[in-house]
Amino acid sequence: MDVPPDNEVLWARALHYTHDDGSPALGGVSLGVAQGEILAVNGPSGSGKTTLLRCLSGLTRVRHGEVWFNGVPVHTLGPLARERLRRDRFGWVDPTPVLVPELNVWENTALPLMLRGTSRRRAKVAAQEWLERLDVGDLARMRPHRLRQAERQRVCIARALAPFPTVLFADEPTAPLHRADRAHVLRTLTTAARSHGITVVLASHDPETAAFADRTVAVLDGRCVKTVHLPPVGDTAEGRAACSLSV
Template sequence: MVAPPDNDVLWARALHYQHNDGSPALSGVSLGVREGEILAVSGPRGSGKTTLLRCLCGLLPAQRGEVWFNSTPVHTMGAPSRERLRRDRFGWIDPAPVLVPELNVWENAALPLMLRGTSRRRAKTAALEWLERLDVGAKARKRPHELLQAERQRVCIARSLAPEPTVLFADEPTAPLHRADRVHVLRTLTTAARSHGITVVLATDDPRTAAQADRTVSLLDGRRVKTVHLPPVTEAEGRAACSLSV
């Protein structure tokens, strides 16, 4: 094995992954992500973006290839070590908001900090700060079922930022949001990442979202390509996404 360059916080070489049906999700993808960089992984649906993020964070071990985090080989770690790495150093945002229904909003946002052993008071303070930044501070004592879909996603984003992870993996983080909200949330996310030195790997099929990144890596059919021309999101599609709100 050859260690990655010193200025790369994440480095992957020749990642391969096949779905259970034998279809390839990744076919020899290599990339490096510099410390503090916001990297967009772009491509149409089914291009392998989510699989790549899952392999990079150790959630899904690649079937072949190498993944390094700060010169530590993630691909040789056992499942418990990868789980600790995700808990202590990584953050994750899903395209659909998933919250613990028994906890209120601030408890959901503070949960990763409390799992790390942070006191309840300090975790609550950090969670409330991010909830305010994302315009859901007034909902801090509400339960998830009392929120709109877009509000729940904002809580999930606050939850991912509160522990100030080394690397934040964001899989279509603004997909459930109204178009008007996306710019504000993306600006909050990117500004927070830059001010706190958080490296971000952002998967998106929206060219306007990708434009917020420092650099873009394009995937097509599980392979890196020089560029992918993504179709613009129509107003009808934007309204359809917003209609998910309840």
């Protein structure tokens, strides 16, 4: 069995996954993600992006292949251990915003922190800070049903960032947002990640979204076809050289 490189917080080898209906989702994906890197997984709908993120994060148990996080073999962990790993070290943003309807906005945002044992007061302060960064601070006392979908998605992103996860998995995080809002939200997310050393794995079919990443892995029919290194957003220098990724 290969040993994951020391400088990669996430490492996967030969991931294969087939849906319950028999349709293939992943066909031998191998990749590594460095600490603090923002990696975009780019590809059309149905290409395997979401399945890859779910396997890397432990949401879906790998059937064939290996997934390692900081030297821990995620593919061998049981359900409870994977749940603890997701709670304590990972953040997740879905394309459809899901919030607890009985809680208001700041309570939803603070929930992951309180589940980790943070006091209600400290969790509220941290939640409010992230809500302000995402321009929804004035909605802190509202219940989710009173928010527009785009506002709920901003709250979900704040909730994912508030605990400062080691790795943030974002599956089409700007899908519910208006085009004019996407750049601001992505800039907030990526700036926060870089300033706090958060590793981000970002799935998107949109090249403009992928442009905010440090590197892009293109996925087609469950296979990585290439990985492209991109300059930071706003950098006028030419992009870094592209390199192929074997699968």
